[in-house]
Amino acid sequence: MTDFFDPRFPDSASLRAQAQKSMPKFAFEYLEGGCIDEIGLHRNTNELQQVRLRSELLSPSVDVDTSVDLFGHRYAAPFGIAPVGLQGLMWPKAPEILAKAAAEMNIPYVLSTVSSSSLERIAEVSEGHAWYQLYNPTDANTREDLLDRLKASGYQNIMVTVDVPTFGYRVNDIKNGLSMPPKMSLTNIIQMLTKPSWLLATALAGKPEMETLKPYMPPNMPADQLASFMNNTVMGPVDFDALKVLRDKWNGNFIIKGIVNPSDVQKAVDMGADGVVLSNHGARQLDCGESSIAGLQALNNQYKDQIKLLFDSGVRSGTDVAAAMASGADFTFLGRTFVYAAAALGKNGGTHAINMLLRQYIQVMSQLKCAHSSQLPQFLVK
Numbered sequence: 001m002t003d004f005f006d007p008r009f010p011d012s013a014s015l016r017a018q019a020q021k022s023m024p025k026f027a028f029e030y031l032e033g034g035c036i037d038e039i040g041l042h043r044n045t046n047e048l049q050q051v052r053l054r055s056e057l058l059s060p061s062v063d064v065d066t067s068v069d070l071f072g073h074r075y076a077a078p079f080g081i082a083p084v085g086l087q088g089l090m091w092p093k094a095p096e097i098l099a100k101a102a103a104e105m106n107i108p109y110v111l112s113t114v115s116s117s118s119l120e121r122i123a124e125v126s127e128g129h130a131w132y133q134l135y136n137p138t139d140a141n142t143r144e145d146l147l148d149r150l151k152a153s154g155y156q157n158i159m160v161t162v163d164v165p166t167f168g169y170r171v172n173d174i175k176n177g178l179s180m181p182p183k184m185s186l187t188n189i190i191q192m193l194t195k196p197s198w199l200l201a202t203a204l205a206g207k208p209e210m211e212t213l214k215p216y217m218p219p220n221m222p223a224d225q226l227a228s229f230m231n232n233t234v235m236g237p238v239d240f241d242a243l244k245v246l247r248d249k250w251n252g253n254f255i256i257k258g259i260v261n262p263s264d265v266q267k268a269v270d271m272g273a274d275g276v277v278l279s280n281h282g283a284r285q286l287d288c289g290e291s292s293i294a295g296l297q298a299l300n301n302q303y304k305d306q307i308k309l310l311f312d313s314g315v316r317s318g319t320d321v322a323a324a325m326a327s328g329a330d331f332t333f334l335g336r337t338f339v340y341a342a343a344a345l346g347k348n349g350g351t352h353a354i355n356m357l358l359r360q361y362i363q364v365m366s367q368l369k370c371a372h373s374s375q376l377p378q379f380l381v382k
Contacts, residue, residue, distance in 0.1 A: 005352055005356065005359070006348070009356070012316040012317055012336075015340035018345075019031075019090075022091070023091060023195060023343050024191040024198060026178060027090045027198075030089065030090070030172070030178050031084070031340075033284065040280065043283065043290075043291045044282070044283050044314030047291040047293050047314070048291070048315070048323055051293065051323035051380070053322065053323070053376070053380060053381065054380075054381050062369050062370065064362050064365040064370070064371060064372075065372050066361060068330075070308065070331050071156070075108065075331075076106040076107060078321060078331055079321050079332045081098050081099075081107070081110060081335070081350075082110055082338075083113075083133035083159065084336070085112045085115065086114060086116060086210075088117065091339065092201040092205035094342040095112075096117055096121065097349060097350050098339075099125045100350065101353075101354060102126065102130070105350075105355075110159055110333065111131070116209060119132060119155070120153050123153035128154040133159045133161055133257065134161070135164065135234055135235045136162075136235070136237070136243070137234055137235075138236030138237075139216075139234075143246075151251075155252065157253040157255060159277065160238075160246060162257065163280065165237070165238070176188065198343075243271060243273075254274050258280070258281055259276055259277075259278065260289070260291075260294070262295075262298055265302075269303060275307060275309070276309060277311065277333070278292050278295045292312065293314065293323070296309065296324065296328055299328060309329055310329065310331045310332070310333065311329035311331070311333070312332065316336070316337055317357070317360050318357045318360025319364055320332075321357065322376060327377075337357075340353075
């Protein structure tokens with residue numbers, strides 16, 4: 001049902017509240033958490049909410065067209081589903097729920113390398129329309145095999161994350177045993193037992209694991225070796241030369257995710273990247289870093305004709321999507337809101353969230369009397 005919308009959850013806040021009731025505390029805090037004091041989390045949302053748009057109320061009424069052309073495809077909306085690791089921990093089968101909804105509603109879904117669904121399964125569920133988020137594999141054989149699997153499964157767009165030179169210092173994850181190496185505690189088990197719907201769904205789905213990476217993991221690898229495995233195999237150092245190797249080996253669209261510095265955008269242009277995601281990893285890596293919207297605004301449309309400028313971090317609503325698009329973004333992504341929706345509404349969560357965001361976005365556009373996303377910068381109050 002592509003028109004599914006549950007009026008009990010008209011915004012991200014209500015979805016969040018229901019998600020918190022539905023999933024164990026440690027899983028919810030993993031989704032919610034930022035780095036150290038979580039100041040960056042609030043900076044992302046607060047500074048995005050400072051963007052102001054001005055209506056032209058005496059202009060003729062418009063028919064709003066929400067479609068956006070991106071990398072040779074016309075999407076139905078200017079937003080997609082950002083990569084979120086371990087979605088299956090937060091709600092069983094969440095990657096498949098969200099990828100299926102995205103394909104049906106014609107928006108992009110980006111699969112995380114550390115997802116609980118394999119890249120082959122998501123390619124099947126999304127009918128070949130999913131994107132893939134990649135870290136820079138340290139091991140050359142792993143890199144070659146991953147790229148071969150992506151090509152064989154029909155992926156056209158890879159999004160290479162560059163903003164994780166270290167594991168983020170997230171206080172709640174440390175308390176909950178979800179830092180590196182992960183440890184399951186008695187407290188976590190008690191929390192799971194208090195969420196019977198989550199527990200039953202998890203039992204039916206099976207224990208969430210990093211399905212895409214399983215072929216590269218030693219059998220029965222102890223949890224205390226996970227950090228070493230990630231560093232030595234999957235998450236290698238990222239610099240211009242390392243990215244150039246990946247760029248040269250990939251024939252599809254190559255997007256660099258996790259930069260806010262204009263000089264890094266210039267390097268992406270020089271490398272031949274097709275797009276960048278102005279992002280600070282949802283404020284999960286650097287608490288004192290600038291917000292993504294500040295990074296986007298600093299570009300001042302300088303690279304508009306040279307590379308696609310995508311945006312995430314802090315986006316929670318259709319209003320936020322409009323604010324980012326007015327500030328120079330070509331496209332936006334949301335992560336937490338969609339996982340909230342999957343936890344709140346199960347198999348209908350993805351479709352509900354897309355329709356919710358579309359309704360919000362269309363209302364903003366209609367109020368402004370803006371017919372198309374490409375016109376939004378004209379309504380920006382500078």
